[in-house]
Amino acid sequence: MPDVQKWTERLRRLLERSGEPVVVQTLRSATAATIAYVIALRLSPEPAPLTAPLTALLVVQVTFYATLTNGVRRVGSVVAGVLVAIAFSLLVGLTWWSLALLIVAALTVGHLVRVDEYVAEVAISAMLVLGVTTVGFTAWARIVETLIGAIVGMACNLLLPPPVWLDEAGQSIEDLARRLRQFMLRMGEEAADRVPWQLAAERLHEARRLDHDIVQVDAALRQAEDSLRLNPRVKEGLLHRVVLRTGLDTLEICTVVLRVLARTFTDLAKARGSEQLFPARAGVIVEQLLSEIADAVVSFAVLVTTHLSENAESAEARLAAELHTAAGTRDRLAELLREQVREDGENWQLLGAVLTEVDRIIDELDTEHRTSRLLEELDRVSRGQRAKLPWLQRLRERLGVQDELWRERTKFDEDSS
Structure with a gap:
């Protein structure tokens, strides 16, 4: 038995x-x-x-x-x-x-x-x-x-229809977002401590190695994009491709900004010497802010990979709430750093750079920024297809495919608004 x-x-x-x-x-x-x-x-x-x-x-x-x-x-x-x-x-x-x-x-x-x-x-x-x-x-x-x-x-x-690799590409994007989250959490934990510049430099090298992860995710996404082309089993293939591609572009920009932030932390650690990287209160706020942004990065990845599912609306609401909380924490940190600069103007450029880089990540993850980026990419791809294959455009118009694409575009605009 x-x-x-x-x-x-x-x-x-x-x-x-x-x-x-x-x-x-x-x-x-x-x-x-x-x-x-x-x-x-x-x-x-x-x-x-x-x-x-x-x-x-x-x-x-x-x-x-x-x-x-x-x-x-x-x-x-x-x-x-x-x-x-x-x-x-x-x-x-x-x-x-x-x-x-x-x-x-x-x-x-x-x-x-x-x-x-x-x-x-x-x-x-x-x-x-x-x-x-x-x-x-x-x-x-x-x-x-x-x-x-x-x-x-x-x-x-x-x-035997070929498999569609959307789920694998989405999973790779979510895995990348979680790796970014873990990296930001480690940076936040070290923000209030006396971090040797050697340790900060190691974080910088770790941030640079994230580029390899971007390359792997890009390969998985290219495979998914190819699986959508000329595949009769897939509807809204163009929208799927654009959503995933723009999502990866956003995460790639966040990775670059995060690498710059790690460089700023390294320069700040060298300038501080044996002192703490940030003042005690500011260090706690930095840790909290990076933790909130890290959660928002994961929520953004979930939103990108579930855009056309029933969970998309809740994922977008969760991301908006996390970004709103992170923006409030960023304002508190800006006030503390402003007081610090008034008392001691040394290293004010590096402290200002931290705020600038954090602002850039928050702006890239913003839902309104994402919507406008999607619409721009859809228009760009559509113009490219019309210019490259005019005969296919005429065929689509005769078959009514173009009208269907515009209905999908209108539906997407309504859902986004």
Whole structure:
């Protein structure tokens, strides 16, 4: 009986994970490669047509947009390589020096036909075809297998829709916000203490390392943006992309300002020497202010990732309340620092810089600033699409898609107001 319960629990957990994007992508890739191999066995003259499943495996990317673009580029790279090999076989055959010329020529052709990351595939195809005696036979087989793999890979997107990576991108944005929160809490705890400048410098280096986190989140967001393009399962794809992208831009600006704030703390620690970084009362207020801003950063991330859900309104209200509280604490700190400067004008530039940097973070997180930034980005993207693809704009107008987009825009304006 315990064994049955154990296996039941394992099966339940497996079924729960079956909807995860990584699991879905693994099943899609394996299915596409297997189907491509079975078809190639019947159509290709090769006894083991492994080029077809290899092509299908490479073509079936994590998004439909990437699958479509990769399929076209991969087919183009293989055809270009085969043509280069045929030309060389007719002129010089295979020798050590002709192989070197073949690689140079194939890589050059790959750059000319703009197959991007498949430039090396042009040279690989050319070498494989040139290395056999029956060039025409092998060239035809390789082209057939590549076409089979590409067609099967793109067809799998219709039968097995690619996963949408919005949740993963949203989770990465929230994780970044929580890391920023932890960093600000540590800075606040040290604000009222006698912080050696070496420790403050370590905080500065830690703030600089946050740039690596921004890069990772940007990669996850790019993957999510690609998963929304040309995906029939996704509605309001443009709005989703703009909301997440502008949210990451805001967090990136906050990260930069936070790094500047850490530099200000370091300079202040050097100037204070053995004294406290801030006067006792002001230090407590600084700790409280950074704690409140840290909570607001997390609330902003939650708002960005739940914008189109039923929790968006409560998340926006919570963020507005936290920013209002932080603004009040900022005013109290400004009054204390003003009194400090009157008594002792030393280091007034650094104390003023602290207030300026805190103001910048609060302003970036403001809900009104976010709304205007979203509208500007939506207008910019729409203008760019109309300028780049005028024929698509005319098609949208005929199909009524543009009217739908404007209705979404109007709805967004009403919800924001």
